[in-house]
Amino acid sequence: MKFQSIFLLALSATATLAQQKNWPTPTHGDFTISNFTFDSGQVLNNLKIHYQTLGKLQVHPDGTTNAVLILHGTTGSSGQFLNPDFAGVLFNPGQVLDTKKYFIIMPDGIGHGNSSKPSTSGLRASFPGYQYSDMTRATYRLLTEHLRVKHTRLVMGVSMGGMHTWTMGTQYPSLSDALMPIACLPTQISGQNRLWRKFIIELIRSDPAWNSGDYTAQPIASLGGALFLVQTMFSSPLYYQSQYPTRDAMDRYVDQLLPHIAEYDANDLLYAWNASHTYDPTEEGLGKIKARGLTAVNTADDMINPPELGVLERVVGSLELRGLGAKAVVVPESSETVGHGSYIKAKLWVDELQLLLAKTGPKGSSSCS
Structure with missing residues (x-):
């Protein structure tokens, strides 16, 4: 997952x-x-x-x-x-x-x-x-x-x-x-919509472990930060409060997510979030x-x-x-x-x-x- x-x-x-x-x-x-x-x-x-x-x-x-x-x-x-x-x-x-x-x-x-x-x-x-x-x-x-x-x-x-x-x-x-x-x-x-997307892009690009996209292991620190931004924006305060009403409940939820960071690829994520750059109806x-x-x-x-x-x-x-x-x-x-x-x-x-x-x-x- x-x-x-x-x-x-x-x-x-x-x-x-x-x-x-x-x-x-x-x-x-x-x-x-x-x-x-x-x-x-x-x-x-x-x-x-x-x-x-x-x-x-x-x-x-x-x-x-x-x-x-x-x-x-x-x-x-x-x-x-x-x-x-x-x-x-x-x-x-x-x-x-x-x-x-x-x-x-x-x-x-x-x-x-x-x-x-x-x-x-x-x-x-x-x-x-x-x-x-x-x-x-x-x-x-x-x-x-x-x-x-x-x-x-x-x-x-x-x-x-x-x-x-x-x-x-x-x-x-x-x-x-x-x-x-x-x-x-x-x-x-x-x-704000551009703000957090730009944060994701720059988080990955500025990570020395990304190595200009030629990494042998996923740059976990920047990749994790990018995914945390996505997860925060994806839902709403009311939903999170109703599902995780205590500090410990939310901490357990985050702990569930942490092992899955490496399942993502930093280049794929970077490209995907940058793809909206020229979107301008x-x-x-x-x-x-x-x-x-x-x-x-x-x-x-x-x-x-x-x-x-x-x-x-x-x-x-x-x-x-x-x-x-x-x-x-x-x-x-x-x-x-x-x-x-x-x-x-x-x-x-x-x-x-x-x-x-x-x-x-x-x-x-x-x-x-």
Whole structure:
């Protein structure tokens, strides 16, 4: 188990019997892109994108499909969705993304999961410095060139994947009927959000043990500091206080995390958190979105995307003025929310997903049959 894995498993333990695994076993695949050119101008001879799918692709006479693209968060992978709190609320028979009805596509982004990344490529810190735009371009090529999906019913993402959803909407305006970015903001990363990301980057880079990325053992001190920052920002004060109400309880929790630091790779982490550097949705770019509906969801206790900034409402309001069926939703803080990590608890926003699909479906229906 790793840092976020421990946290997500703690959430999954609360799942009801109705949320147990009835979704099918996923099909795994790899797509290799030859001579992939990054925005930096660097080229990777063979870029591997790993993915998982559930269900079967249906292409309708008008060119639309039943494909649903779901995008994961920073340092995560497609596997983070296959748990009772997410898949158990969405993918089971009769649920909103029933895999007998939809073709679910969950890729591992560049630098994550089983896709090409610094630690497995042999390149270490010579691996191309990828950005979100590179990641979404590779995802688009996976869809269109490998899976032969020219159109999607829905693009949905969480955290980094939510930002990728905004980016997909601007880079490929006609790709999807509906967009649902979760736990993110459609604006350049700045202020506190940039502060802790920059701390992570500089912690690792300034550690002599990192050795410019050519280390033989993980630089534990800086790697641990980076992961502690992530863990602090990932949840909320209310959740941590309710789960660990005493000093000793929290100390035991931290002690559980410590042995797992070395399971991470410092270069992978450094690259992943630096990938948001050029993310900067502009009003002009967002105005290109042609999806028939967009619902953006955050939670009120998300310290990474605090609602008091008012960014979500301002941007979505601007999109509404442009005629896009856009909606901003901020889920109130409660005993059910867990800060930024609330994105994995689909029951908090599944009703909004149902409404979005109904609004953008044929004749007002969410049916793809």
